[in-house]
Amino acid sequence: MKLNLEIQKEISSQWFKFLQFQICKEFEILERKKNKKFNNKIFKKRSWQKSQKNLNQGGGISAIMRDGLVFESLGVNFSKVSGKFSKRFRSQILGAKKNPNYWASGISIVAHMKNPKIPAMHFNTRFIVTSKKWFGGGMDATPALKDPKEKKLFHKKIRQMCNKHNMKYYLKYKKWCDNYFYLPHRNEARGIGGIFFDYKKSNWKKDFRFVQDSGLCFLECATSIIEKKFSTKWSKKDKDKQLEKRGRYVEFNLLYDKGTKFGLNTGGNTEAILMSLPPIAKWK
Numbered sequence: 001m002k003l004n005l006e007i008q009k010e011i012s013s014q015w016f017k018f019l020q021f022q023i024c025k026e027f028e029i030l031e032r033k034k035n036k037k038f039n040n041k042i043f044k045k046r047s048w049q050k051s052q053k054n055l056n057q058g059g060g061i062s063a064i065m066r067d068g069l070v071f072e073s074l075g076v077n078f079s080k081v082s083g084k085f086s087k088r089f090r091s092q093i094l095g096a097k098k099n100p101n102y103w104a105s106g107i108s109i110v111a112h113m114k115n116p117k118i119p120a121m122h123f124n125t126r127f128i129v130t131s132k133k134w135f136g137g138g139m140d141a142t143p144a145l146k147d148p149k150e151k152k153l154f155h156k157k158i159r160q161m162c163n164k165h166n167m168k169y170y171l172k173y174k175k176w177c178d179n180y181f182y183l184p185h186r187n188e189a190r191g192i193g194g195i196f197f198d199y200k201k202s203n204w205k206k207d208f209r210f211v212q213d214s215g216l217c218f219l220e221c222a223t224s225i226i227e228k229k230f231s232t233k234w235s236k237k238d239k240d241k242q243l244e245k246r247g248r249y250v251e252f253n254l255l256y257d258k259g260t261k262f263g264l265n266t267g268g269n270t271e272a273i274l275m276s277l278p279p280i281a282k283w284k
Contacts, residue, residue, distance in 0.1 A: 008127070035070070042068065078106075089265045096131070118225060123139040123222075135210075140194035260273055
């Protein structure tokens with residue numbers, strides 16, 4: 001049965017909201033394993049609404065954790081918004097030149113860890129509708145300290161997930177990720193990569209199933225990596241390396257990240273958008 005656009009919007013947004021709930025639940029379990037004396041609510045959750053300027057509507061739910069023993073800074077954000085792109089931004093969005101109206105829903109997760117031996121983790125998926133419609137998203141990891149075994153396992157899990165859908169996906173989306181999460185002014189990659197995809201619009205049902213499996217794959221990868229390392233010892237030197245690597249993370253997100261630009265140019269919640277930035281960073 002072919003689903004009309006409104007049903008596609010509802011199904012996708014409900015999935016993103018459910019995934020937010022599930023990731024918050026699993027990450028809270030990990031935090032409580034390390035911080036057993038913590039009795040209060042770990043996440044600070046806040047609903048937000050867009051301003052009515054330029055007919056912008058909708059909002060989202062931001063779930064933020066700060067100063068944990070596992071997660072030094074963690075944001076798990078859901079949004080469902082609609083409106084009209086500004087004239088200067090329309091040329092940057094597929095299908096927006098002729099019709100500036102849009103609808104978008106998605107989930108975005110960024111986790112900066114207390115332990116510098118655990119990589120920063122990022123995931124997002126979204127469904128965007130203009131005069132065109134498509135899915136986009138991806139996941140990647142940014143370690144401060146090299147761990148070849150961890151990198152190999154991370155990519156193995158992602159490859160297995162991709163192969164369930166199409167044997168060509170992994171290499172295609174891995175290459176896209178490597179090219180996307182790159183700092184040209186530094187001539188270096190942000191991290192160890194993962195997958196990145198955009199403008200995915202060949203078959204809605206198949207694309208949606210891939211988006212769902214991507215979210216579950218990220219959750220499996222993240223919990224596995226964190227559980228293995230959250231009790232390992234680390235030094236001040238390790239922490240300094242992590243803070244320097246976080247500086248690169250800041251540079252990428254403010255200079256190049258498409259999601260940050262989209263949110264700031266569509267009247268999104270600034271706190272939710274900038275939750276991707278680490279609480280402390282260093283440059284040298």
